[in-house]
Amino acid sequence: MSSNTYFWITSLFGFLLSTYVAYTYMSYARSVKEYENLDLPQNADVSSRWLDLSRNFDDEVELSEKLMFLRSKREKLCREARGNVLEVSAGTGRNMELYPLDPLVTPEDKRVERLVFNDLSEIMLDQAQKKFETLQEKAKQNRRFPGPVQFVVGDASDKSLIKRPEGGFDTIIQTMGICSETNPVAFLKQLGELCRQPGEKSSGVDMKIIEKESQQHLEDLKKRRDHGASEPEQKRQQEEDTLVTEHGGDLGGKILLLEHGRSYLGFINRVLDNGAKMHADHYGCWWNKDIEQVVKDSGLIVERKKRYHFGTTYEYVLRPRPRPRSEDEIERRSENVDGGKNAVLDVSQGVKVKGWTGGWFSKN
Template sequence: YDREAKTFDDAVRSSEYWSGIENMRASLAYGARGDVLEVACGTGRNFSYYDPKKVRTLLAMDACDGMVEEARAKLRTRDGGTTVREAIVTRGDAQRMNVKTGSVDTVVDTFGLCSYEDAVGALREMKRVVKRDGGRVLLLEHGRSEYGWLSNILDHFADAHARRWGCYWNRDILKLIEDAGLEIVEKSTHHLGTTFVIEA
C-alpha cells in the first residue's frame, strides 16, 4: 500500500462513484457517533462524511506509513477533510491496537477485512475497544457472494486481485464476523451479494 498511497484516490474515485460505494461510505460514516475509531483508514476517504454534530472525537489509524501520510495531509483540507474538531491520524494496526478496552462508541472499518492477515483477530480487537453498552462496529466490506458461480469467479481471480490491490475479495465476511463473536444488528448486501454494509 505504500506504493499505491499517492495515487490511490485517483485510482478508485471513478469506480467508487459509479458503483455506489461512495454513497455507502457516506451513509456508514454519517451513522458514527461519540468517540469514533476508524481502522484501516487508508487515505482518509471517509473523513468528510463524519457529522461533527454527532462525532465528538475521531481517531483514524492505518498500518501503512504511506496511507497515514496521505490521510494526515487530507485531514483538514476543504477537499475531503473533516470538520470534526478533535481528529487525529496515527499509525496503528487493527489486529493489535493500543486503544483502551471499552473506550470507543463507534468503530468504522471500510474495506479492511479483505487485507488483514488475521481478519478475525482484527474484529476481536474492534469488539474489545468498543463500549459494551451501546457501542457499535460499522463495516463496509467486500467478500464472497451468496451466489456460488460468482464466488467461483472471485476465487479464480483472487490472487491476481491481491497482487494488484493488496486485498482478498473472496473472504467469507459473515463467517469472519461470527468467528469473532460479534452479533450482526443490521445488514444489507449489494453488487450481487459481494458488498456488505453491516452494523454489529
C-alpha cells in the first residue's frame, strides 16, 4: 500500500469517527437539555417503565452488555450459587442459563437444591419463567434441574413476600438491581436477613462442607495482614474478624451483587449525573447511585469486591454480619471444652460436637 493511499484511508476513518463522536455528543446534549425540566427527583420510583408490554428489554440492553463483557461477569457470580438460591431483581432471566443446574456434571459441593426467582415486574418475571421452562424442555430428562423452582412477583424488601427457608438462603444473587431500588440500604439489609446466618444450620448445603470451609477461613484469619490499610479500616476488620471467630469461622450465606453506579472519575460522574433523569425515565433505573456507600450503610460484611469500566461496574460478595454472642454464652462454650482443643458447645442443641464452627456438625 502506497503512503498516499494509506493517508487517504486513515483520513477517511478519522473523519467518520469524529463525525460519529460529534453526532453522539450532540444527541446526548440535546436529550439532556430536553430532560432538564422533567419532574423526576433523584432516586424516584421509576419501576412503572418495566410495565410496557411493547418493549423488548433484552434487545435494548444486549449490545451494551456485549460491549462491556457483562455476560462473563454474570456467569462468574452464578457459578458460585449453591444450596437454596434466591435471585432478586431477576428481570427477564438473563442469568437463567448460567446457573450450574445439570446434576450429572455439577460437583456435590456446588449443587443448587432449590431456586426462587423474584422481580417487581410480573411482565419481566413471566419472560424469565418461560426461559427457564424452555431450557428444561431442551435438556435431557436426567440432566434437568430436579429441585423445586418458584417465581415470586413483588418487592423483595417486603418482609412478608419471600418465605425464608429453614436455615435461610445459602446464596442470594442480584445483578443490576440496586439502581432501581428507592431504598437500597433497607433492601440489602432485608437480603441479609433472608441469608443463612453465621452458625446457622443450612438445609441446602451439606454441613460437613461448611465445616471444612469454616476451618479454612479461621486459618486464613490467622495469616491475614492488613498491609496499607487505614487505622479505621483495620479496626473495622478486627471487629468483623472477632465476630466471625466467635461463630467458628462460619461466614453464613453469600450475597452476590453485580451492579452499576458512580465512577471513581469525576468527569464520568458528571456525565452520569447529567443524563440520570433521561436514563431513569427510559430504563427505569438510576445509573448514578453510589453503590459503595449503599453497601457500606447496609452493614453487611464485604468478602470480595471489584470494580470495572472506570469504576462504574461493581462486583461484590457480601456476607451477613454475625450477631455478637453474649459473654455468658461464650463463657458456657469455653467451660464445656472437654473433648479436645477443637470441641465446642452447640448452645442451640445442648450437645457437644467437634469442630470449629459453633456446634452444627459431627455430633458425638
